[in-house]
Amino acid sequence: MNKLYTIQTTNSTDHKIHLPITTTIFGRIHTVSFGTLFLPCEITYSDELNQSILLPQELADQLHFPSEGKTNLIFNEGTLHLGPLIGIFTAGFTESTLRPIGERSLFFAKFLSLDQSIGLFTFVFGAHHINWDDGTITGYTYGKNGWQQGTFPFPNAVYDRLPNRRIENHQALKLVKKRLTEEYAIPWYNPGFFNKWAIHKLLIQDSRAAIYLPATFHTPTISQMEEMLATYQSIYLKPANGSLGLGVYQIMYSKEENQYYSRYRDDKEINRLRKYPSLEHFLKAAFKDKLLSSYLAQQGIKLIRLDGKPIDFRVHTNKDEHGAWKVTALAAKVAGKGSVTTHINNGGVVKTLEEIYENPQERVRALHDLTEAAIILSKCIDDNIKGFIGEIGFDFGIDQYGKIWMFEANSKPGRSIFCHPELRDADILSRKASLEYGLFLAKMAIFHPEELIHEEI
Numbered sequence: 001m002n003k004l005y006t007i008q009t010t011n012s013t014d015h016k017i018h019l020p021i022t023t024t025i026f027g028r029i030h031t032v033s034f035g036t037l038f039l040p041c042e043i044t045y046s047d048e049l050n051q052s053i054l055l056p057q058e059l060a061d062q063l064h065f066p067s068e069g070k071t072n073l074i075f076n077e078g079t080l081h082l083g084p085l086i087g088i089f090t091a092g093f094t095e096s097t098l099r100p101i102g103e104r105s106l107f108f109a110k111f112l113s114l115d116q117s118i119g120l121f122t123f124v125f126g127a128h129h130i131n132w133d134d135g136t137i138t139g140y141t142y143g144k145n146g147w148q149q150g151t152f153p154f155p156n157a158v159y160d161r162l163p164n165r166r167i168e169n170h171q172a173l174k175l176v177k178k179r180l181t182e183e184y185a186i187p188w189y190n191p192g193f194f195n196k197w198a199i200h201k202l203l204i205q206d207s208r209a210a211i212y213l214p215a216t217f218h219t220p221t222i223s224q225m226e227e228m229l230a231t232y233q234s235i236y237l238k239p240a241n242g243s244l245g246l247g248v249y250q251i252m253y254s255k256e257e258n259q260y261y262s263r264y265r266d267d268k269e270i271n272r273l274r275k276y277p278s279l280e281h282f283l284k285a286a287f288k289d290k291l292l293s294s295y296l297a298q299q300g301i302k303l304i305r306l307d308g309k310p311i312d313f314r315v316h317t318n319k320d321e322h323g324a325w326k327v328t329a330l331a332a333k334v335a336g337k338g339s340v341t342t343h344i345n346n347g348g349v350v351k352t353l354e355e356i357y358e359n360p361q362e363r364v365r366a367l368h369d370l371t372e373a374a375i376i377l378s379k380c381i382d383d384n385i386k387g388f389i390g391e392i393g394f395d396f397g398i399d400q401y402g403k404i405w406m407f408e409a410n411s412k413p414g415r416s417i418f419c420h421p422e423l424r425d426a427d428i429l430s431r432k433a434s435l436e437y438g439l440f441l442a443k444m445a446i447f448h449p450e451e452l453i454h455e456e457i
Contacts, residue, residue, distance in 0.1 A: 035153035234300030318433035
């Protein structure tokens with residue numbers, strides 16, 4: 001774990017920063033940096049300081065540095081880097097001082113409240129908070145006094161938390177990313193929502209990943225759907241860019257009745273089961289003669305069940321402070337009665353593995369297999385997608401033979417599983433890991449900026 005230092009501001013009028021004498025090993029320091037702002041400074045060393053540093057208030061003000069807190073000390077080529085400073089980019093700000101990001105204020109507060117545990121300084125900002133002329137951002141922090149607005153230099157790294165695809169595709173927001181990454185060489189992580197079909201095409205070509213993928217077709221024809229039903233007994237129709245289980249249909253064929261059944265959630269959020277004499281009748285009723293150009297047909301899997309209800313698994317992976325993938329959270333989701341998915345808003349219930357598996361050996365095997373699959377798939381996606389991916393949420397299934405199937409990968413995973421009281425530690429671990437990856441990228445930008453440029457290409 002990185003050694004953290006407590007910042008203490010002084011009323012000194014000079015630009016002398018007092019450091020512990022143990023830091024003399026890093027050589028002569030002539031510049032101090034916070035975020036992407038650099039200022040000249042003088043350094044003095046004291047054997048009375050252990051894990052604290054003294055920073056003149058005047059210099060702190062010029063750096064837009066908070067008056068207190070814990071920080072990493074990063075030394076490189078005569079510069080002392082404080083923080084680092086991580087900006088969290090989003091949209092949907094309000095005029096409220098109590099809830100500046102509306103209903104998502106608590107979501108962001110939970111991230112910001114963890115920064116000091118790893119010596120980071122974090123703030124949330126939107127496109128309209130950027131002052132391009134003087135290189136500052138008027139963003140929001142969260143601490144013991146609640147939400148506060150302050151001015152910051154451009155950060156060492158930006159964590160993308162735009163709320164949806166529509167906002168993500170807004171031209172003004174794309175321009176913000178372009179300028180900060182290209183003009184200021186600031187690493188930007190977790191950009192872009194995944195498209196299900198793009199991810200499938202990417203993974204099906206990788207032998208490490210292909211074994212976890214159900215058969216999937218884009219813009220399926222009726223004949224393809226008929227063949228899939230004959231082979232797998234059921235299929236799922238999913239929007240390629242969907243989320244939260246919206247717009248999903250399960251199609252089943254009864255050979256005895258020569259009838260088709262569709263399970264879905266209607267516009268009034270009621271779970272429905274309908275019968276049709278043919279696929280043509282179903283498509284006409286559900287899609288009004290529109291092409292399935294934005295849909296995927298996915299093989300139905302006979303999943304393990306609890307009390308007769310199908311179970312799938314959400315696994316969160318994150319990159320840590322070393323840039324390595326790790327599993328930070330794992331939970332089961334049991335489908336609600338008559339529901340087409342296990343999503344919480346469809347009546348699904350979150351369970352721990354202990355609640356699913358009474359047999360310890362079965363539980364250990366499931367944990368091992370799900371963890372292995374999640375790490376392999378995280379690496380495969382990361383190896384084949386441009387940019388810096390710091391977290392992925394996977395939806396997995398385990399069939400009646402114990403085989404693992406990957407249904408979806410999400411670049412900005414929801415956090416509904418963390419409503420379970422036994423997953424509170426995992427909630428903190430996964431949030432903290434998202435910030436730790438920002439620390440990793442900030443260090444890369446300081447020590448090896450050429451590697452970041454190569455990664456972005």
